[in-house]
Amino acid sequence: MVITFVGHGYVGLVSACVFAKFGNTVYILGHTKEKIDRLKTSDPIIYEPGLKELLEDNLKKKRIIPTLDYKSSVSRSDIVFIAVGTPPKNNGEADLTTVFEVAKNIAQNLKRGFTVVSCKSTVPVGTNQKIEQLLKKNKVKDAEFAVASCPEFLREGSAIYDTLNADRVVVGSDSEKAIDLLLKLHEPIPGKRVVTDLASAELIKYTSNAMLATKISFANLIAFYCEKTGADVEKVLDAVGLDKRIGRIFMDPGLGYGGSCLPKDVKALRTIGANLAVDTIFLDAVEKVNSLAKNNFIARILKTVKDKNVAIWGLSFKPNTDDVREAPAIYIINALLQNNFSLHVYDSAALGNIKKIFGGKLRYAKNPYDAVSKTSALLILTEWDEFKQINLKQIKTKMLNPVIFDGRNIYDPHVMKSLGFTYYSIGRPSVK
Numbered sequence: 001m002v003i004t005f006v007g008h009g010y011v012g013l014v015s016a017c018v019f020a021k022f023g024n025t026v027y028i029l030g031h032t033k034e035k036i037d038r039l040k041t042s043d044p045i046i047y048e049p050g051l052k053e054l055l056e057d058n059l060k061k062k063r064i065i066p067t068l069d070y071k072s073s074v075s076r077s078d079i080v081f082i083a084v085g086t087p088p089k090n091n092g093e094a095d096l097t098t099v100f101e102v103a104k105n106i107a108q109n110l111k112r113g114f115t116v117v118s119c120k121s122t123v124p125v126g127t128n129q130k131i132e133q134l135l136k137k138n139k140v141k142d143a144e145f146a147v148a149s150c151p152e153f154l155r156e157g158s159a160i161y162d163t164l165n166a167d168r169v170v171v172g173s174d175s176e177k178a179i180d181l182l183l184k185l186h187e188p189i190p191g192k193r194v195v196t197d198l199a200s201a202e203l204i205k206y207t208s209n210a211m212l213a214t215k216i217s218f219a220n221l222i223a224f225y226c227e228k229t230g231a232d233v234e235k236v237l238d239a240v241g242l243d244k245r246i247g248r249i250f251m252d253p254g255l256g257y258g259g260s261c262l263p264k265d266v267k268a269l270r271t272i273g274a275n276l277a278v279d280t281i282f283l284d285a286v287e288k289v290n291s292l293a294k295n296n297f298i299a300r301i302l303k304t305v306k307d308k309n310v311a312i313w314g315l316s317f318k319p320n321t322d323d324v325r326e327a328p329a330i331y332i333i334n335a336l337l338q339n340n341f342s343l344h345v346y347d348s349a350a351l352g353n354i355k356k357i358f359g360g361k362l363r364y365a366k367n368p369y370d371a372v373s374k375t376s377a378l379l380i381l382t383e384w385d386e387f388k389q390i391n392l393k394q395i396k397t398k399m400l401n402p403v404i405f406d407g408r409n410i411y412d413p414h415v416m417k418s419l420g421f422t423y424y425s426i427g428r429p430s431v432k
């Protein structure tokens, strides 16, 4: 098949590369020349394990064509995916400006004959109907089309794996022809097929992300109880998670959820609820606990650390990505800078992105050992493997005080005690 992806972020570029790998011809349509030129030279722009190699291979085999031109791409395509950003506006609502702009451009360039226009961007219920109206109003004569919603569930850091090993493929549409074509395109991908109406498909994506956020906030809430009672949150959740009805996965307590999806989608679902007169108290609480997770961590540091020369490991919103959007690190760094801390920071991939935000306000370390040198405490904000495997004895010799605040529970408190660290973690008794 010939397909076009409008947008080349995590969803657009990864999906485009995977469908190209299956032998389809895939146009990647962008609107910034510099970025399209970079894609043409196998630079994926974003950091994602395996993506550069996959892009390079597809380009070599001429299965991927990055372009700025709607005419040469959309007018040749059987399926056009909209995969552009829907960032939150100040009121939490998803900003759909780009989605609608793109829909209009697609309409004006549809081929004669039938095209499926499918939205992969996360959009509020009813958006695909609006896209349909826009397409109808602006489409070229003789073009036939059907809209569909085909949400994507990939995670950053494991995006290619997730796409190739999907739990489910959701296709929402009123058109059988569109459903058939999309199911055919997704044939090589495993997972259950869920064929549904447009509104349900739109809501499935928000519900998934809100449920994931809920699991994390619930784990953090239990961590607060543990900190007050001396219980160990990991033991509590391990035991609770053995109940097959509950499960342990995605209930790791820490500094709360960040990234470009969970915070945005919980906010958007709250706004959608408010607009529909659905009580949002439950999602309000999920967000509140998410903020508390960071604030409690900060409060403990402010209370405990006297010498404000401190190291930070981990800046990305989670491991295996350089993405710092809504990263707990940004919030925590800002709070500590306001309290006159001097911060020596290190991350396995995100230093460049953090530098763009904080510039000269931070000192940047070349490696984790360099970061802790002559500092009075170390804060761990992201659980990169590099930190789990570090030589802690060597770390201890470099620090002025062997004090660690671990926001991701990556070490065993007993081991830390035997090594002579003062070790604070989340929802577990501190060791000294």
Ligand code: UDX
Pocket: 152, 153, 154, 155, 156, 157, 209, 212, 216, 249, 250, 251, 252, 253, 254, 255, 256, 257, 258, 259, 260, 261, 262, 317, 318
């Ligand atoms: C998420 C969804 O998982 C994915 O299905 C969707 O398509 C996009 O949004 P992503 O944002 O890449 O993916 O990251 P994810 O792995 O879900 O982690 C989100 C945040 O939650 C991270 O900040 C992570 O550190 C945090 N998290 C995750 C926890 O604090 N505890 C956990 O148990 C799991």
